[in-house]
Amino acid sequence: MPVKVLIPTPLRPFAEKQECIQFDARTVGEALDLLTGRYGELRKHLYGDDGRLRNFVNVYVNDEDIRSLQKDKTPLKEGDIISIIPSIAGGNFLV
């Protein structure tokens, strides 16, 4: 079903500068697969070497974090809006 994916500013250069892209997808995982299938450069910024979403990448369906739903298996309905929301993190040399 048609859903929209909102691309945050720092990732737009890797997605032809688009703010919003429409896909036909049944789950969040499927929508993100379609997104990174079309724009392969996005993959390394969204996923770590283990293939999982990086911990500072947050994905929301409408206003809900998919970590509190069914993660990448979260089902979608027509008109849902998927947002990729950054966390910003860092720190100095001490571990």
Place this chain on the structure above:
Amino acid sequence: MITDPMLRLNEELVNRIRAHGVECYPHECCGALLGRDAESVREVLDLLPLENRHGASPRNRFTILPDDFRHAEKVARERGLDPVGWYHSHPDHPALPSEFDRAHAWPWYSYVIVSVEQRQPGQVTSWRLAEDRARFMPERMEIAARTRV
């Protein structure tokens, strides 16, 4: 890809970043850089200090959570600006990005770091993540004198 990025901001904003670093010492401060981006020059026109949400280790880590991120976007929009980057302090450490900074960085944004040594503000630097995520590239800073009104 921009090969020689530059960040323009005025002295007052730099001093506010330094003051925030001192205020939060020995914890790390953090905040949003609000401004406008053009192909060759990125200009910071305002700041939005944010709370460091890293509860476990705020002396050497900072975290800006999604709700604060969205708040920063909203405030920026209201001021006719965009979040163009983020700043944080390194208490008792140089203003150089750490491996932890690099691993958690987003592309495109400017990352400004202020060193705070024993509560005294020190060097301020700016960095951008390389598109392959392999390293941070130094970003030239052009610091204009404070505009008097």
